[in-house]
Amino acid sequence: MPSLRRRAIIISALASLTIAGAVLYGVQTRASARRSAERTCHQAELAAHDQALRNSATEKSPGEYLLVFGDSYAAGQYQEDHQQTWPYVTGSRLGVLVDVYGRPGAGFVSRGCLGKPFTEDPPLTGSGPVVVQGGLNDERSNPTEVEAAARLVLASWPAHDVFLVGPPIVPARGPGEARKIDSALRSAAQAVGAHYVSALDWIPTNEFLPDGLHLTARGHMIFGQRVAAAVSNIREQEGPTVLNPRPRSLPPNR
Numbered sequence: 135m136p137s138l139r140r141r142a143i144i145i146s147a148l149a150s151l152t153i154a155g156a157v158l159y160g161v162q163t164r165a166s167a168r169r170s171a172e173r174t175c176h177q178a179e180l181a182a183h184d185q186a187l188r189n190s191a192t193e194k195s196p197g198e199y200l201l202v203f204g205d206s207y208a209a210g211q212y213q214e215d216h217q218q219t220w221p222y223v224t225g226s227r228l229g230v231l232v233d234v235y236g237r238p239g240a241g242f243v244s245r246g247c248l249g250k251p252f253t254e255d256p257p258l259t260g261s262g263p264v265v266v267q268g269g270l271n272d273e274r275s276n277p278t279e280v281e282a283a284a285r286l287v288l289a290s291w292p293a294h295d296v297f298l299v300g301p302p303i304v305p306a307r308g309p310g311e312a313r314k315i316d317s318a319l320r321s322a323a324q325a326v327g328a329h330y331v332s333a334l335d336w337i338p339t340n341e342f343l344p345d346g347l348h349l350t351a352r353g354h355m356i357f358g359q360r361v362a363a364a365v366s367n368i369r370e371q372e373g374p375t376v377l378n379p380r381p382r383s384l385p386p387n388r
Contacts, residue, residue, distance in 0.1 A: 200225050200232045201291075203257055204267030204299075205246070207357065209236025212348050220349070221265075223358025228365060230262060241271035242283035242319075253283050256290045263295040263369075265361060269319050270301035270347070273311035277318040284322035296328040297365055302337045302357075306346030309334075329372075331364040333357070 202208050202221040210219035225232035235257040240246025242253065252268060266287060272280045288296055300316045303309045316332055323330035341353035349357060 198230050198262035200228065200230045200262050201257065201264045201294075202232055202234045202236075202267065203252070203264070204236055205240055205271055206236065206238035207270070207349060207354075208234055208267050209238050210234075210354070211236075211238050212343060213351060213354060215351075218351060218354060220354045220358035220361060223355055224265070224362040224365070227359060227362030233257070239271055241268050241275070242280050242287060243275040244271035246271065251283065252287045256287055258290060263297060263365065264291045265297045265299060265365070267299040267361075268301070269315040270304065270312075273301065273307060273315050275315075277314045280315055281318040281322045281325075284319050285325050288322060288326045288328045295369070296326075297331055297361075297368070298323045298328050299331045299361055299364075300333050302333045303335065304337075304347050305339050305342055329365075329368050331361065331368075333360065336360050 200221075202224070204221075208219075208221055210216040210221075213219050216222070221232050221234045237246050237248075237250065237252070240248075240251055243251055245251050252266070269280070269284075284298065288298060298319055300319045301312050303312045312334055316334055320330045320332065322328075337349065337353050337356060341350045341356060342348065343350060
């Protein structure tokens, strides 16, 4: 009998050690993933910050500039040649120069790597049309909150022709999330007189990186070409327009 009791104690102790080890492994795995994400985020923010510095330091040539404000897509995250990312493809197609301001991880509600959503300090430069691109990082947010925040962001350029480009459907997530945000952003654009451009079905599944979220170099080419075509078609049909003036305060949720 004592032998059986000792055996039970040993088995119980081994089970406790196994459970403790599994918990510790899980904690370490999550911590490692968090550190990796923080490094990636930091690198992306540095790249976006460097791009913003180049924008501000570059002596502007006369002519119309396209202002692009968006998330990691606009920042060209994971791309070696930023001149081949979608904002520059769009500018080339439209025959205009571009000012690019990208905030990786951020969105209309999502705070991103530096804790700053699009509603905080949007770039107010630019002499031509404005393209705001985003929504992918807001897909797990309340669509009503996303719509209200998007209306606030879009109202930042009352004297400009403003285009809002929504998120594509990405392999890493279900299409339902993207469709909800697409609908919310469309409503926001209509509320302030901006042009909405849906990008839900633009990118083939094989033109995403292995993370299922970010675009390949060809994905950027496709995205940029589609943005340019949408801007060109809308301006041909409707002519340049400006936003309905809105106060810089959050509109009430509907």
